[in-house]
Amino acid sequence: MVGVVLHNDTELVSHWESSDPVLNRFFHNVVWTQRSNFLEVPTDCPQRDERFGWTGDAQVYARAATYNADVAAFFTKWMQDLRDAQVPEGAYPDYAPYPMQHGGSGKPYATAWTDAGVIVPWEIYTAYGDERLLREHYASVQQFIEFRRTTSPDYMGKQLGNGWGDWLAMGETTPLPFIDHCYYAWSTHLAAQIADVLGETQDAEDYRALSDRVRETFAQTYVNGDGTLTVDTQTAYVLALDIGLIPEDNVDAAAARLVEKIVENDRRMTTGFLGTRPLLPVLTKTGHFELAAELMQSRRFPSWGYAVMQGATTVWERWNSYTIEDGFQEGMNSFNHYAFGAVVEWMFGTLAGIRPATQGYGDITIRPHVPLEEPVQDVPRLDYVKARHVCMRGLIESAWRRDGGMLTLEVAIPANTVATVHVPASAEAPVHVDGLAVDDSPLIEVLAREPRETKVRVPSGRYVFTATLPE
Numbered sequence: 001m002v003g004v005v006l007h008n009d010t011e012l013v014s015h016w017e018s019s020d021p022v023l024n025r026f027f028h029n030v031v032w033t034q035r036s037n038f039l040e041v042p043t044d045c046p047q048r049d050e051r052f053g054w055t056g057d058a059q060v061y062a063r064a065a066t067y068n069a070d071v072a073a074f075f076t077k078w079m080q081d082l083r084d085a086q087v088p089e090g091a092y093p094d095y096a097p098y099p100m101q102h103g104g105s106g107k108p109y110a111t112a113w114t115d116a117g118v119i120v121p122w123e124i125y126t127a128y129g130d131e132r133l134l135r136e137h138y139a140s141v142q143q144f145i146e147f148r149r150t151t152s153p154d155y156m157g158k159q160l161g162n163g164w165g166d167w168l169a170m171g172e173t174t175p176l177p178f179i180d181h182c183y184y185a186w187s188t189h190l191a192a193q194i195a196d197v198l199g200e201t202q203d204a205e206d207y208r209a210l211s212d213r214v215r216e217t218f219a220q221t222y223v224n225g226d227g228t229l230t231v232d233t234q235t236a237y238v239l240a241l242d243i244g245l246i247p248e249d250n251v252d253a254a255a256a257r258l259v260e261k262i263v264e265n266d267r268r269m270t271t272g273f274l275g276t277r278p279l280l281p282v283l284t285k286t287g288h289f290e291l292a293a294e295l296m297q298s299r300r301f302p303s304w305g306y307a308v309m310q311g312a313t314t315v316w317e318r319w320n321s322y323t324i325e326d327g328f329q330e331g332m333n334s335f336n337h338y339a340f341g342a343v344v345e346w347m348f349g350t351l352a353g354i355r356p357a358t359q360g361y362g363d364i365t366i367r368p369h370v371p372l373e374e375p376v377q378d379v380p381r382l383d384y385v386k387a388r389h390v391c392m393r394g395l396i397e398s399a400w401r402r403d404g405g406m407l408t409l410e411v412a413i414p415a416n417t418v419a420t421v422h423v424p425a426s427a428e429a430p431v432h433v434d435g436l437a438v439d440d441s442p443l444i445e446v447l448a449r450e451p452r453e454t455k456v457r458v459p460s461g462r463y464v465f466t467a468t469l470p471e
Helices: 021-037 055-068 072-085 116-128 131-151 176-197 201-222 234-243 248-264 273-285 289-297 304-309 339-352
Strands: 014-018 354-356 363-366 384-391 394-403 406-424 445-450 453-468
Touching: 014 021, 014 339, 021 055, 021 289, 021 304, 021 339, 055 072, 055 116, 055 273, 055 339, 072 116, 072 131, 116 131, 116 176, 131 176, 131 201, 176 201, 176 234, 201 234, 234 248, 234 273, 248 273, 248 289, 273 289, 273 339, 289 339, 339 354, 339 384, 339 394, 354 384, 363 394
Parallel strands: 363 406
Antiparallel strands: 014 384, 354 363, 384 394, 394 406, 406 453, 445 453
């Protein structure tokens, strides 16, 4: 028997490795899962009777997909499928193309799934900087925002159509109106940004005002005086913090409650498809990177590493689709489902630190995060991470390695671009580049020395930074 790999010609443009073999295996699993699902449409799974371009799965994974492969043409084509499937009232359906009704609501759409028609084109624009996609899709976005406005004249979240919600959350249920409120605010915010790019000033002002009003009703409805939420689930905190729905004065308290809930749950997450993608970015952004790194490396159920330890060679729909102890899960069960692979976005963007500072990587951010604390769980400490991404402008590399308290960071920036590099470094010790103090390098501009990093501006080229890690 000969196995033939079939997928669209989306050139692989990434490499990621570390000192943790389980993370390396997981990254390999994600790439294979993407390859086997990106065939004409981004199917949720290639092996059972669904095999549709499910919009919810695509919107949480789109940014990760751009790190792994050149998917510009692939998603440009799928945006046409999505426009063709858009229902007359303006909503995007649960999958595209949309050959038949699915679900018991009598409606072809669902909260967070329907918002893919705004989220995905923005993510593709962020990676490739192609305004043509936004221009071709703009009338469709306008129609969708009017659907949102008509469906919710009181600026509140609703239970739209099918109730997929935070699919496969573990032990906590986040109400659909709450999730819809978050996505209502996010879609209108992105629509305003799209309008800005296209020079549609009046629309941009309108959509921004609409998003602001939705954010106001969110704070009035869901944020307690002490910064906690009336909906007390991990996913509720993650979505609200990720989208920026919590007033600035309450962010620290909300983030502390999220951390408390994770710790109370034996340092395990409960998030499903919608909450898992932004979980580690939110923890990182709110000052809890070490906990994010712990969750990433965990081998305990539920976690990315757990499936690897059970023998996974692809990403599964469930964390425990198969276990060595109990065998196969009964009922709905997919062994090739990329949604939980969305964490690759964090592996590249945070652990390796490769991000576009401007759309299309004309300006690049390199800001690697190095775990400094000893792991709480029984996992190896990350001692190196090496990542490579070929963006539309060329090869970007970020590779860090620690040796005791010293860090070596190797960076490659493609031609005709510039980058801001954040070197993890103690403020008391000098930072060197290619053997020179950064202040003495003729190519480098020192922007800031902060307690835990030195920030420098560099042109295209290759650089080797050395520094003392902060304590």
